[in-house]
Amino acid sequence: MTDHNHHDPMQQLRKLLFKEEEARISAIEEVRDNEELHAKEISEVLVEALDLRAHDEGLGKALMPAVETAVSESIANDPKAFADALFPVMGPAIRRSIQYAISEMLQSLNQTLEQAFSPKSMLWRWEAFRTGKSFAEVVMLNTLLYRVEQVFWIHKETGLLLAHESFDPSLTEDADVVSSMLTAVGDFIQDSFQGSPNQEVQSLRLGDLEVMIEQGPYSVLAVVCRGNPPRSLQVTLGQTLEHLLQTFHDVLKTFDGDTSHFSASHDMLAPLLLVDYVDHEKKPPIKLIIALSILVISFVGWTSWNVEQKLALKHRWQSYIQTLKETPGLVITDVDEHEGIHHIYGLRDPLAIQAASLLKKFELNEAGVQYHFQPYHALDHGMMLKRLWHLSKAPSSVSFKIQDDVLYVYGKASQAWLSELQLMTQWMDGIALVNVDAVDVPKPPKTFQERVMMLWQPIDSVQLHVQGDAVMLTGSATIAWLQQAKARLASLKDMASYDDHAVLRLDSVDYILQLAQQALHPPRGVHLSITKEHILKAQGAASASWIANAQKKSVALKYILGFDAKDLKILNKVNLARVIAALEPPASVDLFLNKGKLLVKGEADGRWITFANLQALNIKGVQSFQNQVKQIWHADAVLEQAKLRLHPEPSVQLSFADGVLHARGQASKRWISFVHREALHIDGVFTFDEQVDMIYSDEEILKIAMTTLQPPEGVRLQVSQGVLSILGEADIAWIESLKAQVAVIPGLQSFDIKSLHAKAQADGWEQLQIQVASTRLQTFANHPLLTVKDEAALKRLSNIFHRAVELHPDSRLHLAIAYKRSEKLVLMMRNHAIHQGLKKYGVFESQIITDFSENQGVKQDSRIVFTVIKQP
Amino acid sequence: MIQKKICVLGAAGVGKTSLIAQFVYSKFSEKYLSSMGVKIDRKIVQLESQQVNLMIWDIHGEEKFKKITSSYFRGASGVIMVADGTRPDTLSVAQNIFQRVEQDVGNIPSVWLLNKVDLEDQWCMSEGVVKQLNEKYVSVYQSSAKTGENVEQTFFNIAENMLNV
Ligand SMILES: Nc1nc2c(ncn2[C@@H]2O[C@H](COP(=O)(O)OP(=O)(O)OP(=O)(O)O)[C@@H](O)[C@H]2O)c(=O)[nH]1
Numbered sequence A: 001m002t003d004h005n006h007h008d009p010m011q012q013l014r015k016l017l018f019k020e021e022e023a024r025i026s027a028i029e030e031v032r033d034n035e036e037l038h039a040k041e042i043s044e045v046l047v048e049a050l051d052l053r054a055h056d057e058g059l060g061k062a063l064m065p066a067v068e069t070a071v072s073e074s075i076a077n078d079p080k081a082f083a084d085a086l087f088p089v090m091g092p093a094i095r096r097s098i099q100y101a102i103s104e105m106l107q108s109l110n111q112t113l114e115q116a117f118s119p120k121s122m123l124w125r126w127e128a129f130r131t132g133k134s135f136a137e138v139v140m141l142n143t144l145l146y147r148v149e150q151v152f153w154i155h156k157e158t159g160l161l162l163a164h165e166s167f168d169p170s171l172t173e174d175a176d177v178v179s180s181m182l183t184a185v186g187d188f189i190q191d192s193f194q195g196s197p198n199q200e201v202q203s204l205r206l207g208d209l210e211v212m213i214e215q216g217p218y219s220v221l222a223v224v225c226r227g228n229p230p231r232s233l234q235v236t237l238g239q240t241l242e243h244l245l246q247t248f249h250d251v252l253k254t255f256d257g258d259t260s261h262f263s264a265s266h267d268m269l270a271p272l273l274l275v276d277y278v279d280h281e282k283k284p285p286i287k288l289i290i291a292l293s294i295l296v297i298s299f300v301g302w303t304s305w306n307v308e309q310k311l312a313l314k315h316r317w318q319s320y321i322q323t324l325k326e327t328p329g330l331v332i333t334d335v336d337e338h339e340g341i342h343h344i345y346g347l348r349d350p351l352a353i354q355a356a357s358l359l360k361k362f363e364l365n366e367a368g369v370q371y372h373f374q375p376y377h378a379l380d381h382g383m384m385l386k387r388l389w390h391l392s393k394a395p396s397s398v399s400f401k402i403q404d405d406v407l408y409v410y411g412k413a414s415q416a417w418l419s420e421l422q423l424m425t426q427w428m429d430g431i432a433l434v435n436v437d438a439v440d441v442p443k444p445p446k447t448f449q450e451r452v453m454m455l456w457q458p459i460d461s462v463q464l465h466v467q468g469d470a471v472m473l474t475g476s477a478t479i480a481w482l483q484q485a486k487a488r489l490a491s492l493k494d495m496a497s498y499d500d501h502a503v504l505r506l507d508s509v510d511y512i513l514q515l516a517q518q519a520l521h522p523p524r525g526v527h528l529s530i531t532k533e534h535i536l537k538a539q540g541a542a543s544a545s546w547i548a549n550a551q552k553k554s555v556a557l558k559y560i561l562g563f564d565a566k567d568l569k570i571l572n573k574v575n576l577a578r579v580i581a582a583l584e585p586p587a588s589v590d591l592f593l594n595k596g597k598l599l600v601k602g603e604a605d606g607r608w609i610t611f612a613n614l615q616a617l618n619i620k621g622v623q624s625f626q627n628q629v630k631q632i633w634h635a636d637a638v639l640e641q642a643k644l645r646l647h648p649e650p651s652v653q654l655s656f657a658d659g660v661l662h663a664r665g666q667a668s669k670r671w672i673s674f675v676h677r678e679a680l681h682i683d684g685v686f687t688f689d690e691q692v693d694m695i696y697s698d699e700e701i702l703k704i705a706m707t708t709l710q711p712p713e714g715v716r717l718q719v720s721q722g723v724l725s726i727l728g729e730a731d732i733a734w735i736e737s738l739k740a741q742v743a744v745i746p747g748l749q750s751f752d753i754k755s756l757h758a759k760a761q762a763d764g765w766e767q768l769q770i771q772v773a774s775t776r777l778q779t780f781a782n783h784p785l786l787t788v789k790d791e792a793a794l795k796r797l798s799n800i801f802h803r804a805v806e807l808h809p810d811s812r813l814h815l816a817i818a819y820k821r822s823e824k825l826v827l828m829m830r831n832h833a834i835h836q837g838l839k840k841y842g843v844f845e846s847q848i849i850t851d852f853s854e855n856q857g858v859k860q861d862s863r864i865v866f867t868v869i870k871q872p
Numbered sequence B: 001m002i003q004k005k006i007c008v009l010g011a012a013g014v015g016k017t018s019l020i021a022q023f024v025y026s027k028f029s030e031k032y033l034s035s036m037g038v039k040i041d042r043k044i045v046q047l048e049s050q051q052v053n054l055m056i057w058d059i060h061g062e063e064k065f066k067k068i069t070s071s072y073f074r075g076a077s078g079v080i081m082v083a084d085g086t087r088p089d090t091l092s093v094a095q096n097i098f099q100r101v102e103q104d105v106g107n108i109p110s111v112w113l114l115n116k117v118d119l120e121d122q123w124c125m126s127e128g129v130v131k132q133l134n135e136k137y138v139s140v141y142q143s144s145a146k147t148g149e150n151v152e153q154t155f156f157n158i159a160e161n162m163l164n165v
């Protein structure tokens, strides 16, 4: 074919003319036939193509079925992703429709309420009156609808607190814990009620508090409200949450525990702290109006019945007013009556009689009158004299007269009172002058202090204090001067007391001695004293230099007339050589000598220490001795001492080394306990090391055997030379358990059960039951596993059980559990500790019945009671 | 301040509540009150670089019929896995829980405790077991809520690890 084509001139011509076109056509053909290229081609123009036909309704219709399936499949796969994406769009729309529904419902509810007549407010007034609370308070309590007390904004996944607002700032402290707890509670509830992950908790109620929760993507908003929050609050929460999501979307998405990004949320969260009261605007209460009308009508009736009395009253009233007008010190300017009350206006001198006190005389009621008096001073002589008496507090020996604006004073009065009177009257209207010529003024006596000062003036260093008729001196003076002063003042007959003990006696022996001590600083061995003749005397021993110095200084001291050093020894210095010669210390002792003070340190035996204590202060020149030598002991001496005091039993060896006393061998219990009390009291023994084997007496062994084995009735125990004999009759279980238990009795050499016989098996079943019932397990609170003691009990139990099975092949071990602390036992059983324990000995779980409900009354420890039962 | 959620997980009765009480309140009680649900405590820990507010979730012990649901450890930044050193079976319980944590939360820092180390005479964890654990989980301590041994270290260790992730 190719060949043919090749040679066909027509073909060749075509090839020449259409070579290019041919290539293009085959390229187009390839595109048409190859689907992959086809799709690629279309994809390049698809967007533009759709754009071109965007306004064509047909396109939308054509695409609809495909888009619908795609969307519904996507939602089916992961509804949450879709909901999260739609949340900002759908939230507001849904809310608006719900809001509309709610507001309509509220509207109708409101109308129903308004039409009903409510006596509530009357009730509240009554409640306020009854409880003594203020009306406002009662209304507050009754009308608080709700209050949002706290707002938590919580990160959904971690439960961590993003931000918190509270109406009471003191509540902020545990907000983070509350936040986590809220999340956990949500999880818990969902978990417990098997809610699906898309059903979330919306509100919780705790007594008076309601927690409202609004869940959003990434975060949750929870508010704690007191009272009954309106459902519209949930809408507000939703809005806020959306707003928060918009603002903090990016930080929320990548939240890693750092809450500092969210501080700006305050402005959005704080407005959620809402509070609302019930609105009680109501129509006028008809019942109240009726009640008031009845009251008014009865009042009118009552008034007309009283008209006659009123007329008589009016007459008495007029007489009363007339009397007031005539009373000195009162000026009546106006009288009127208003709402049943008489009002009297006018002026009243404070010293005039009370207008009200006259009411009684006219049979008038005080409650019906109100006085409106302005105070004023009446200027008639009577009132003026009264005022004078009152103001000047005049003594009864005085009398007054007023004539032509002049006040005449008569009688006896003090000068002080007269001057006061004169001063006072200057400001009184109606008195121009005071005439006191006729007054007899007695001269005042001199005060006590004036008389003291007249008699005697103290020197500068002494201060005089006079209080009433007591005299006190302070300061400093010589003894002679003080004696003189006392003598002078003795002539004052009315002096109640004289006290000069606070005055420092400058020439007293004590004071001079004090000055001398300060000036001379005598060393410890010197004693200073002052003789009667004021000679300073020194006794004791001192260095020559101090003596010379003291002599010089004492001359300069005031009130000291000489220095007497006759009884003062001049001190010799000691030297170390003399001390060593006297004490002969061992090489392990160091001596220190400083200004007559001797100190010894190091180690030495007790004998030298005692010798040094006796001898040291006898060495000439040694003034003090301090012994800090540590006592050491010679091993031989200590051991000797120990043997003497401890009386070791013959089979005991004692030895001593490095402060440790060792005891080895064997001894009785009595000696061992004695030696423990005694050993550390031996001089030189610091540690006691006892490794002595106890020798038990037969009685002791018997005692231990009795408590360990607890022989049942019919069994006797005997111990002789360390051998335990068990005689009598016992059941097989007890006998079988003997071997293990005998092994733990200390001091026992061997045991003998030749004379012990097993009890007949006739009543075996009951016996077994008793044995099982008396088995006890002890458990420990902090650890649920079985202890060694329990193991022994379990072993015994399984032995018995095996025998029970022999008797009754279908018997069961019944574990009744008596307990105080259920959780502990639950744990025990949970770990199958008992079952496992018994399994070791061949008792299987299926053979055990566990019963927790029995014996709940047991108060003391946790106990497990076992019984063996025959299976019915 | 940075906040972090950590969960304390393990079998019942291993000492989770006691460890938290020791760390937060320095208290210990012999009494055993089995936990229900979750209880949350908070303690602020001062590390070298910064402070961290640890929100510690004490979750009830895992039991055969009371499995821990994963919603509790959702969002945790670290876990403390506790086993009772005197009860070897509690270690496998802890390992089982940890597998679920890894599945649901991913790879987060963990500290492993063999608790009740003060009960020497009942101790069941051989050197070999401890070594194996160490190789597998890095942070392994033998602790005691009773004496406080290694309790502080545990919480500081987990805090450090959480911040370094
Ligand atoms: N000796 C000792 N006892 C401990 C220690 N830790 C806990 N316990 C005791 O073990 C028991 C259980 O402790 P909890 O802390 O309640 O155990 P938990 O893990 O919280 O238990 P659940 O809440 O049931 O899961 C209590 O009796 C504690 O006193 C410890 O370190 N040493």
Ligand SMILES: [Mg+2]
Pocket: B016, B017, B018, B033, B034, B035, B058, B059, B060, B061
């Ligand atoms: Mg707990």
